Amino acid sequence: MAIAETYAVNINDIEFGYPDNPEVSFTQLNLKIAKGERFGLFGPNGAGKTTLMNLMTGLLKVNKGSISLLGHDVNKHNNTVSKLFGFVPQDFSFYQELSPVENLEFFGAWSGLNKQQINQRIDELLDILGLDDVRNKQVQKFSGGMKRRVNLAIGVIHNPPVLFLDEPTVGVDVQTRHAIINYLKILNESGTTLIYTSHQLSEAEGLCEQVALLDDRKIITQGNIHSLLKEHQHNTLEELFIDLTGKEYRD
Numbered sequence: 372m373a374i375a376e377t378y379a380v381n382i383n384d385i386e387f388g389y390p391d392n393p394e395v396s397f398t399q400l401n402l403k404i405a406k407g408e409r410f411g412l413f414g415p416n417g418a419g420k421t422t423l424m425n426l427m428t429g430l431l432k433v434n435k436g437s438i439s440l441l442g443h444d445v446n447k448h449n450n451t452v453s454k455l456f457g458f459v460p461q462d463f464s465f466y467q468e469l470s471p472v473e474n475l476e477f478f479g480a481w482s483g484l485n486k487q488q489i490n491q492r493i494d495e496l497l498d499i500l501g502l503d504d505v506r507n508k509q510v511q512k513f514s515g516g517m518k519r520r521v522n523l524a525i526g527v528i529h530n531p532p533v534l535f536l537d538e539p540t541v542g543v544d545v546q547t548r549h550a551i552i553n554y555l556k557i558l559n560e561s562g563t564t565l566i567y568t569s570h571q572l573s574e575a576e577g578l579c580e581q582v583a584l585l586d587d588r589k590i591i592t593q594g595n596i597h598s599l600l601k602e603h604q605h606n607t608l609e610e611l612f613i614d615l616t617g618k619e620y621r622d
């Protein structure tokens with residue numbers, strides 16, 4: 372009998388360096404993220420959060436070691452793996468000249484959904500994310516908050532079991548922040564594993580159960596957020612972050 376995979380992500384002893392920037396490298400990095408978790412990856416600018424996320428989704432390839440997503444090696448099973456995750460990147464990943472509907476039709480088809488599934492998901496997502504009234508308007512005319520919501524809708528169009536989010540609320544107002552975080556919690560309650568980075572540590576405290584702090588391409592601590600705060604005798608994630616990463620600029 373097959374054993375059900377426990378980990379959404381399992382990073383084993385990886386090494387990675389950008390060919391044109393060899394002093395920036397990951398060595399012997401290990402990390403396990405259990406299925407169903409709300410996981411936050413935090414660290415100063417340049418710590419390596421985006422790089423690690425790009426490695427976890429197979430956009431970048433490790434030099435040594437392995438990364439598996441729900442038991443599948445991200446560098447070996449691309450077709451299977453691409454259906455297992457959604458990615459909401461820091462930069463907007465849609466066509467500005469198209470409407471939300473046209474963007475979602477394009478990305479829905481790209482993820483292998485049929486026309487009926489796409490139409491159903493478009494109606495659901497535009498309603499949940501408050502974009503129904505502007506469904507046929509060009510995205511380039513949208514506010515920053517509306518564009519962030521379109522970016523999120525694209526990342527979840529195919530109902531992925533694992534969702535990566537790289538600073539999904541950067542530059543948005545309080546209303547959009549609440550809408551996005553609440554939607555992420557609903558997704559998680561229905562079983563989606565969330566893997567999220569942000570510099571908004573108070574927002575992160577309300578969302579994440581498990582966290583890892585990254586500094587200088589190394590994981591300096593990881594665990595349950597409440598246990599870490601207790602262990603280090605801090606009240607907030609920001610206090611813990613400053614305590615463990617210091618106050619000096621990194622860039």
Ligand SMILES: Nc1ncnc2c1ncn2[C@@H]1O[C@H](COP(=O)(O)OP(=O)(O)OP(=O)(O)O)[C@@H](O)[C@H]1O
Binds near residue numbers: 389391395414418
């Ligand atoms: N394509 C690239 N080529 C070479 N070096 C890169 C590349 N992308 C990032 N780096 C370097 O890798 C390091 C980690 O960058 P990364 O963007 O992963 O950090 P981050 O923790 O996400 O930072 P931020 O919080 O500013 O988004 C930085 O020193 C950066 O300059």
